[in-house]
Amino acid sequence: MKNKLIGALCAVLALPSAAMAARSLQADLFGNAYLPVLQVSSDQAQVVYYRLSVPGEKFGAANIYIDEEFHTGLLPGGYTVFCLAPGSHGLNAVMEDAPAYAGKRDQPKLELEAGKTQFLRVGENGEHEPLAISREQAEQELANNLRQAHVLSRASAVQSCKHVQQSQERSYSLSSDVLFGFGKAGYEDIREDGRREIGNLVRRLQKENVRIDSVEVVGHTDRIGRDAANEALGLRRAQTVRQLLIDNGFASASITARSAGGRMPVTQDCRGDRKALIACYASDRRVVIHLNGMSDQ
Known part of the structure; x- marks a missing residue:
């Protein structure tokens, strides 16, 4: 009996190590x-x-x-x-x-x-x-x-990419389901994954060493619910992401926020009960960040 108890205790103690190993494996397989x-x-x-x-x-x-x-x-x-x-x-x-x-x-x-x-x-x-x-x-x-990220390419035709930095407009679309829970929009509602996505975007732009003249944040919703409620939800989400960009070093005067509500869907032919519609409309729920006048510093 004593040996069984010791064995069970050892198995329990080993669980955190197994979880850590799984996370380590995940880190080895994937990058940014x-x-x-x-x-x-x-x-x-x-x-x-x-x-x-x-x-x-x-x-x-x-x-x-x-x-x-x-x-x-x-x-x-x-x-x-x-x-x-x-x-x-x-x-x-x-x-x-x-x-x-x-x-x-x-x-x-x-x-x-x-x-x-x-x-x-x-x-x-x-x-x-x-x-x-x-x-x-x-x-x-x-x-x-x-x-x-877990293997090195053995394809001899692959070249290091040479990217061109120009004065331009660029848009980044972030899934609202990554940023927020369904129907949520407040600063305290932002998921950890959403904060990480915003941080990754800011670091990418800093690494590219570009000047940005202005930023427009647009909140999009799905078509579930009343138009007025969706308009307000999209705006609150855009304002929250705007604040998160400011927290990450963007100048507040250069960033505007607006809502597109559910007027610009990317999904089609969604049918079924509410649960099915929520899943089907996932791509519609997004926050788009438009960066204007990007150029080399």
């Missing part, structure tokens, strides 16, 4: 959260390849091949960014092709344009060909993705 990529130089083409779902789910990797060479294994919720010479390249993602790795020898060709960024999504239903996604849709889906 996704932030919108910069424009690439005119002698390169840029690719953002990603998988849907939540980081850490227990699914196999999708092996990404570039011109018949292994680049990385994308796990659910992961993404990779790389640059290639413009022109025709073999690009695909193959699930469960070990140990023969035959997928890299049967690649579709993709034409990559100079100075452009192509967003590609891994098909989760056995498709080998990449799914070309618009930038707007891709960056909505990439809102919670993390950079795949």
Whole structure:
């Protein structure tokens, strides 16, 4: 009996260590959260390849091949960014092709344009060909993705990206479901993940060393509820994110906040009961940060 009690106690004491090991493994697999990529130089083409779902789910990797060479294994919720010479390249993602790795020898060709960024999504239903996604849709889906970081690319065609910094406008869309709980909008309601997203954005801009003339924060809601209530909710969320930007060093005079309510949805054909509609409308609930007049300092 005594030995059983000691064994049970040891098992309980080992649980924190197991949890710490899992977190350590997660840190080894993934890097930074996704932030919108910069424009690439005119002698390169840029690719953002990603998988849907939540980081850490227990699914196999999708092996990404570039011109018949292994680049990385994308796990659910992961993404990779790389640059290639413009022109025709073999690009695909193959699930469960070990140990023969035959997928890299049967690649579709993709034409990559100079100075452009192509967003590609891994098909989760056995498709080998990449799914070309618009930038707007891709960056909505990439809102919670993390950079795949557990292997080094062995694809010789991959180049270090040369980004162009220009005077421009740029927008960053943040999921309201990451920032707030459903129906919440106050400063005290911001989730830890939401604070982290804002901090990552500010650090990215600081690293790029750009000057920003003005910032507009726009709160978007779904279509559930009355229009007036959604208008007010969108504004409160925009004002809260505005304050968080100020807390992270933005000049208050340069930031405005407004609401778009539910007038600019990105979803279509949502049906069902309230629970189903809340899930379907998730992409509509967002806060968009418009940065105007960006240029090198």
